[in-house]
Amino acid sequence: MDGVTRAAATAAVAGLVGASALLAPMTARAAESCLVVQAETGSYGKSKLRWLDVGSGTTSRVTEPGYRLNALGYSATRDLVFGVAEGLSRGAHAVTIDRDGRTQDLGPITRAGNRLPVWSPVAGVTAGAIGGNSWYLLRNGTLYTVDLTPGERYLRVIKTVFLRPITLAHDVNDFAYHNGLLYGVSTTWRGKGAVITIDPASGKVREAEDARFPPADIYGSVVLARDGALYAMANRIGGRSVLYRLDRGGQVTQVLSGPPLAGSDAAGCLTAPPEPPKPEPPKPTPIPTPTPTPTSSPSPTPTPTPTPTQTPTLSPSSTPSPKPSPTPTSSPSPTSTPPSPTPSPSPKVVPPPAPIPAKPSRGAAPKERKASAQSDPHARTKEKRRWGLTALVLILGGGAAAGAVRRAR
Structure with missing residues (x-):
């Protein structure tokens, strides 16, 4: 060569x-x-x-x-x-x-x-x-x-x-x-x-x-x-x-x-085998932010709907008839009977709506009658008038009878 x-x-x-x-020279390496x-x-x-x-x-x-x-x-x-x-x-x-x-x-x-x-x-x-x-x-x-x-x-x-x-x-x-x-x-x-x-x-x-x-x-x-x-x-x-x-x-x-x-x-030399792909680390599960439990305000107690109190329709005050003046005692006329005064017509009273009747009780009946009498003042007025007229007729009739007796003597 x-x-x-x-x-x-x-x-x-x-x-x-x-x-x-x-x-x-050099040191032998591994x-x-x-x-x-x-x-x-x-x-x-x-x-x-x-x-x-x-x-x-x-x-x-x-x-x-x-x-x-x-x-x-x-x-x-x-x-x-x-x-x-x-x-x-x-x-x-x-x-x-x-x-x-x-x-x-x-x-x-x-x-x-x-x-x-x-x-x-x-x-x-x-x-x-x-x-x-x-x-x-x-x-x-x-x-x-x-x-x-x-x-x-x-x-x-x-x-x-x-x-x-x-x-x-x-x-x-x-x-x-x-x-x-x-x-x-x-x-x-x-x-x-x-x-x-x-x-x-x-x-x-x-x-x-x-x-x-x-x-x-x-x-x-x-x-x-x-x-x-x-x-x-x-x-x-x-x-x-x-x-x-x-x-x-x-x-x-x-x-x-x-x-x-x-x-x-x-x-x-054989090349190093490719490393298997590393698995992706699991994604951290997001910790859900705890939603604050809303402080439940106490539900307002529903105001009970008041049952509408039915205001009674006020009846117009009836004009009271004037009391008759006492008639002076005189020689009564033998034949004439004074005419009964015509009572003034009572205004029509509109009664309030009747409440829903409760189940009737036997013991409550007298009270109901008493209450109905108290609730109609006009009826009492009529009754007083009738008694007043009756008394007046009796007085006049009694006076006439006494006069007839005296004349007969």
Whole structure:
């Protein structure tokens, strides 16, 4: 590799992991959480999927997808992991894996313009990563670009690039995408665990001088975390599989180890799942302002409607007849009887309306008669007059009789 190429690769990786004099030495910081989906394959059979937080080394889920998977890539816009399933009809099929571990077979990956059925040109790929709508797949130094844009070219190979130098690109078994470049680990006799960058547009491969993992046969899984750390899984080193972390200071630390693997591949970091919308706090029930109980004014006792006292119609006072002057005693005329004075007509008395009679009582009858006599003063006047006239007739008659007796003698 010439000096210019090596310097360019070093600058690219320095920007990624901070391998520069300004950043080193620096105190190792606590790793940030980074959830990845890792396919792990034994010597034979199908793969297992492990949901692994590479920052802490903890596993949250293990599933069996039913495929032998490789070349995983994560599409953040779709929140899906794409992988290549081997051993199916017409070669490699595209398979999606969702956050819950459900898989879906999308059919064979073919070249754009070909009609089905066609054998997939990407069978046997060993590395995969997604950038935007491009899925980059690598096999034996040849880089394929698969279109993920919905439409006629969906899951079709739209570009093929041969990587150079092949001495660095031949044994790259996984990479991660960042800012237009692919970051991987070369395990060739020349690479020996060196971090390399691949330009997918030109196929140019560059090696970084100060970013290197321990030598191993195969680094099957490579993931770039958000904090700039690069994680790589050695499938077999010292009889075990080991996950390493290369931090921004260029320091390599072991995260975890396990049984040796025949194959591995990983994709991530998965974006944090959207938080469910927080339920709106219940609106406080407005406390009703207590309406002051109106002080009930005592209902005015209804004034009893007075029964109208029927004012008795006053009868005009009758003019009393003048009392007759006493007649002087004289020799009575033998024959003439003075005419009875004609009583003056009594004015018509309008009696007041009779009150509603109460139930008569036997004991009340005399009082009623007495009351009726007292209530008619004119009747008494008439009676007195009659008695006065009677007395006058008797006196005159007696005098006449006495005179007749004297004459008879």
